[in-house]
Amino acid sequence: MHRKRRSRRELYNKEICACSIFGAMNREGDRFTGEGVMKAIASMRVRGNGLGGGFAAYGIYPDHRDLYAFHLMFTGSTDPARRAAKKELEAHLSRKFDVYFDEEIPTDDSVFVRDPPLLWRYFVLPRKEGDDAATADEDYIVGEIMAVNTRIENAYVFSSGKNMGCFKGVGYPEEIGEYFMLDRLYRAHTWTVHGRFPTNTQAWWGGAHPFGLLDTTVVHNGEVSSYGTNRWYLEMYGYACTLQTDTEVIAYAADLLMRRQRLPIDVVAKILAPPIWNAIDRMDEKEKKLLTTLRMAYGPLLMNGPFAVIIGETGRMIGLTDRIRLRPLTAATKGEMFYISSEEASIRLISPKLDRVWTPKGGEPVIGEIKSMNRMKRVC
Structure with a gap:
């Protein structure tokens, strides 16, 4: 009896290993343009799909170094909607902050990007009155950012630190860099950059990386499957996750642990990417006690x-991977330059002869620091 041959079904394969990340720092605090990091991230174009890219740059506003730089996007579907959101935002700022200077963020309109929002920046200091007078400036600002991002429709604060800024949007990262003219208008001592391949969330300007709060920014390759648990834990501390992506929780967790609770980065790494229980059981008693305590106290912040x-x-x-290193990360140095990247080739493209190249272990942070913060402040 003739049997009909069964046809093989093609199963849908979800792409979850892409996205590109890159960082470059001059450890003497000397500033340089975004040209090199744009070139480096462009070499990893195959890891993205043009649905998001962005940069964080530190040291770019020396003339306003003591003011908080708020970068706002107004995302309504029409120009009147965007202008209405801007008007409401500015009324809010006038009540809560002293605004020293504001302007539209410069862009190159000859560079094609998809559906750009109205982009504006404000240089501000908090105006604390009444019950807010005793609140620390940074806590006050975080609270106001959460208020804006949850209550003012079509208005999003996507950058809020001093002497730094995020620039992001829908497009390949090198296109976003060209759109914001990062190779022409800005010089920074530290740049981080992301090329996006979204897997679970829509492609929109607010959902592009980096995600930032005050001067902390995060670019991320991967997928945080513990997003719900992480988000619920952070909401207990007043954080509102409004930008529709799992990476946002990493930025808020970093702010909570490093700024508010002042934990050292090696402890933060043990919270976000702890060893598995079997490994903890084999450790000496001191290390076992520390890790067990952290797992019990901060279990909901484990990034699964x-x-x-x-x-x-x-x-x-800082560079960090999950505890079993399911996503690539390479670190390198050349003189005073420190690099972190998804691929070694992108580092060698802009710095061919490196002093040292290594692969950080899973769950163990690799850290680059400016050698003299006082010198950096003078330079910037």
Whole structure:
């Protein structure tokens, strides 16, 4: 009896290993343009799909170094909607902050990008009155950012630190760099950059990386499958996740642990990417006690799933992968330059002869720091 041959079905394969991340820091605090990092991230174009790219740059506003630089996007579907959101935002700012200077963020309109929002920046200091008078400036600002991002429709604060800024959008990262003229208008001592391949969330300007809060920024390759648990934990501390992507929780977790609770980065790494229980059981009693305590106290902040991140702060750049290193990360140095990247080739493209290249272990942070913060402040 003749049997009909069964045809083989093609199963849908979800792409979860892409995205590109790159960081470059001059450890003497000397500033340089975004040209090199744009070239480096462009070499990893195959890891993205043109649905998101962005940069964080530190040291770019020396003339306003003591003011908080708020980068806003107004995303309404029509120009009147965007202008209405801007008007409402500015009314809010006038009540809560002293605004020293504001302007539209310069862009090159000859560069094609998809559906750009209205982009504006404000240089501000908090105006604390009444019950807010005793609140620390940074806590006050975080609270106001959460208020804007949850209550003012079509208005999003996507960058809020001093003497730094995020620039991001829908497109390949090199296109976003050209759109914001990062190779012409800005010089920074630290740059981080992301090329996006979104897997679970829509491609929109607010969902592009980096994600930032105050001077902490995050670019991320991977997928945080513990997003729900992480988000619920962070909401207990007043954070509102509004930008529709799992990476946002990493930025807020970094702010909570490193700024508010002042934990050292090696402890933060043990919270976000701890060893598995079997490994903890084989450790000496001191290390076992520490890790067990952290797992019990911060269990909901464990970032489950594959990830590699670069965390930027003023004067510091940190690379970290998940505990079993399911996403690639390479670190390198050349003189005073420190690099972190998804691929070694992108580093060698802009710095062919390196002093040292290495692969950080899973769950162990690799850290670059400005050698003299005082010198950096004078230079910037």
